[in-house]
Amino acid sequence: MRWTAEPSDIEKAQPIKASSKSTSIANKAPHKTVLVCFSHLRWRFVYQRPQHLMSRFATTYHVLFFEEAVFTDIDMPWLEKRLEDNLHVLVPHLPETYQGAIAVDAQRNLLDEYLAEIAASDIISWYYTPMSLPYSDHLRPRLTVYDCMDELSAFRGAPPSLVEQERRLIERADLIFTGGISLFEAKRQLHDNVHPFPSSVDIAHFGAARKPQPEPEDQASLPRPRLGFFGVIDERLDIALLEKAATQRPEWQFILIGPVVKIDPDTLPKLPNIHYLGPKSYAELPQYLASWDVALMPFALNEATRFISPTKTPEYLAGGRLVVSTPIADVIRTYGDSGVVKIAKTPEEFIRAIEESLKELPHHERVWQLADAALSDMSWDTTWKLMEEQMRCAV
Known part of the structure; x- marks a missing residue:
């Protein structure tokens, strides 16, 4: 599962340990709902919809931004942890030799270990990519959100399995947001709780x-x-x-x-x-x-x-x-x-x-x-608040 929509300098990063500050904040997770955001976009890539929304959700939830895996010349899987904008960015690093089911199992284990470390019990799963589903479909969140910001299957390099994984995700989702009206018109035929939230602006x-x-x-x-x-x-x-x-x-x-x-x-x-x-x-x-x-x-x-x-x-x-x-x-x-x-x-x-x-x-x-x-009445704050309202109604 190496499909990533963009390159990142994170692929050159060296293994680091979570800072003491990061650990102390992580230990507060039991007092907040943990929102796990699975994203194909890197946090340090172009600042766009996921960054705007997750930085705001971090004021309400304990947000974990779980990126796609980075494959490098290492012996054992490890999880990079960074504190950014009051949320935790988590990046699985896997050996190049890990393929297929082995890579899925490794990412699932890294995810589970971190959730156990912060004693997460109340979880919301938020997906930007259906390709994260194979290593997260065992979670039992109280709410599953699919924020479909693009028709990823139409992008160059999209894996053949993406369409099937999206079908599975739509079946599991309690709530679907779309990044535009055209996407809304396409997805509302597949789910009974779809809401359009076009791109906003600061x-x-x-x-x-x-x-x-x-x-x-x-x-x-x-x-x-x-x-x-x-x-x-x-x-x-x-x-x-x-x-x-x-x-x-x-x-x-x-x-x-x-x-x-x-x-x-x-x-x-x-x-x-x-x-x-x-x-x-x-x-x-x-x-x-x-x-x-x-x-x-x-x-x-x-x-x-x-x-x-x-x-x-x-x-x-x-x-x-x-x-x-x-x-x-x-x-x-x-x-x-x-x-x-x-x-x-x-x-x-x-x-x-x-x-x-x-x-x-x-x-x-x-x-x-x-x-x-x-641009009247348009802002990311408004989008965020309206999304939270739909989330409360969907629980």
């Missing part, structure tokens, strides 16, 4: 981009106009569209921020006006966004993007930027009539939409008003 965090910010060194020398994208660079990116737009408008600077995942970096277009700045921390993103003229979402139209509800849409808008996006269903449904998100399918339409957006730059106050209207 408005205060990204709203900082509406004020002058210190220029990051790797962006400061780039001329304008600057057209930016931040997020994972993978098979969901329309490389051909990006290359054609950059070729036809060599005076425009296309800035891409984020890790390259599951695709060969050599396949990305190499042009003087396309700049790959690599991954940045969540804290740094408003500094980059602040000096972009237009924010981009050049997604390909394929199976991997059929159900997505991009978090970056409200993040761009909170930063006061006009957005140009390809016709993603949930983007059109949620923001198509907002006046601040332009939809374009072909390279020619994409270029034209950017040109129209650039003409609106002098009218930033109007843009901000429309963006604020589109």
Whole structure:
């Protein structure tokens, strides 16, 4: 079970022991419900839905963020334990030789040993990946939640067994959340307690981009106009569209921020006006966004993007930027009539939409008003509280 949706520097980590601080907090578990979150996304990867939600749930529950296993040249399995954002990140490290049932048993044993160590008795199981089910299906939680943020089976490299494991998880789940309306429409046919919770936004965090910010060194020398994208660079990116737009408008600077995942970096277009700045921390993103003229979402139209509800849409808008996006269903449904998100399918339409957006730059106050209207009542705090309400009703 080595399918992980992203690479991580954690694979280079050395075995460490839990700190005394970590142990003392862990010993408080009997006084709180233990929420075990099984995730295919690394905590230290791009800060997104799991991090936003679990850091908030950690104020109510004793949260364990259980990541997929890391396979290394070691002799015996061990469990890495880290304290981050008031929750525990747990990472199984397994020998390379462990395959199939042996790997499943090892992860189950590491999980059970840790739950016994903290004397966990009242448990909620929260799944982002069905592939965690084989080593956790023996647990008897009082509530099982499946937060389906993406249609993982459509992603490149997804294991053949994922569809079957998701079927099993849906059967076991008491409650299913979805990351968008399109996913909700698909999953509600399979379960009678499904609720849509589209991607939300930390408005205060990204709203900082509406004020002058210190220029990051790797962006400061780039001329304008600057057209930016931040997020994972993978098979969901329309490389051909990006290359054609950059070729036809060599005076425009296309800035891409984020890790390259599951695709060969050599396949990305190499042009003087396309700049790959690599991954940045969540804290740094408003500094980059602040000096972009237009924010981009050049997604390909394929199976991997059929159900997505991009978090970056409200993040761009909170930063006061006009957005140009390809016709993603949930983007059109949620923001198509907002006046601040332009939809374009072909390279020619994409270029034209950017040109129209650039003409609106002098009218930033109007843009901000429309963006604020589109984001009204939207926040991760609200999403978290509404999810907790559904969880109480499901018990």
